[in-house]
Amino acid sequence: MSITGIKGMNDILPGEVETWQFLEEQARRIFGLYGFSEIRVPVVEKTELFQRSIGETTDIVEKEMYTFRDKSDNSLTLRPEGTAPVMRAFIQNKLHTRDPIAKLYYMGPMFRYERPQKGRYRQFHQIGAEVIGVEDAKIDAQVLTMLAHYFEAVGIVDVELQINSLGCPECRPGYRQALTAFLEDRLETLCEDCRRRYRTNPLRVVDCKVPGCKEATVGAPSVLDHLCGGCTEHFTRVQKHLREVGTAFSINARMVRGLDYYTKTTFEMVTGSLGSQNAVAAGGRYDGLIKDLGGPPLPGIGFAMGVERLALMKGEARIEAARPDLFLAALGEDAARYAFALMSRLQRRGLRTEMDYEGKSLKAQLRRADKLMAKRVLILGEDEMSRRQGQLRTMETSSQESVPLDGIEEFLAAAASPGP
């Protein structure tokens, strides 16, 4: 039995990796337009970092983290998300002393021990962005606009931006109380899960998909009605700024977050085309997090996108692997030796060049050139070698011309069309 990979941890193979590269390149490009710089942080952190930021009682911390002890008996955890490590790095490196505003983005693997299913894996990848140091609603609108811009840039149109506000430590307890009181009378009609949620996380009940629960919570109090003055004004201004710049959105007052650190604005980019994993990107404001982690009392806002989910949506419009500019088809020892050296020189000149390494028949070599979708083939047989003339075949048109081997390098390099 050969050794297999770990459940829920996937290889990204040629053919799909091109899509990933595209998604990453576009993120660098778009985020750069908005003034963001990349930050790279380790995949492993002290377990405590996630316990304190994500929240002790969240599912992530309670049962989904890859936690282990190293040889010094420190409790370490494979990062289940990116915001906490970035905040830790921000605080530790005192980035606020360099610039009162930090705009950072990151991309890389995250780890959560869950049962894998479509669009959900144990090692998954996120591209995320964070802004630290701006409280104003303009930055909320800016971050959301950048997110929408990114989706446009990568050509994913089947998505909707939903926003909500979860309030702040001032007003959220009041809402929670009002909601709990409302649900108390209807406990009997709720599903089993929701009766549990009633105790653990009542906000989740209003997000339940079970028809009975949807019905039971029709008249439930809305977060938005319980926001304090400051939070209401902030949320109103976020919407106003989004309209000013023409970023489409809808309000979903029943949207909940799985991490404890969110305050005020929260949002999701949702789609109907991914089965039950309908969120392709999600995020929100976290005004208390940095202080809670021992840093300066600075506000923050950010989001993360699931790369596997983006790739699934992009999937059909697969980005083609680069085709060779030239295939060298050589026949016989001398020609093969010549072709091998020529190939090397052409590659150094920037020409994507391939050849057959095993002395196959011309037919087989052309078949391979065709399979690789090579644009042109230079045929070098014994005749060609003795006459110092190669046959240059343009595959698409099946036309062939004789070209002198003297100066062939310059000729081929000059005539090369730029690759995709």
Added chain:
RNA sequence: GUGGGUGUAGCUCAGUCGGUAGAGCACUGGAUUGUGGCUCCAGUUGUCGAGGGUUCGAUCCCCUUCACUCACCCCA
């Protein structure tokens, strides 16, 4: 953690009412000596996921197990 589905050639799958198995694609070779894509011909490949049971005999029936997958939970 819970529930459903699937496991047969490299890939996608068919099949045997129980007698050790096939198709398409792919790959290799050939159809005028050195010319791809279309067509035709030929050829290679499987411990029929693993272990056990019933049986004269199981890939097909029963049990167990593993893997993959989808959904719930939760989430990007």
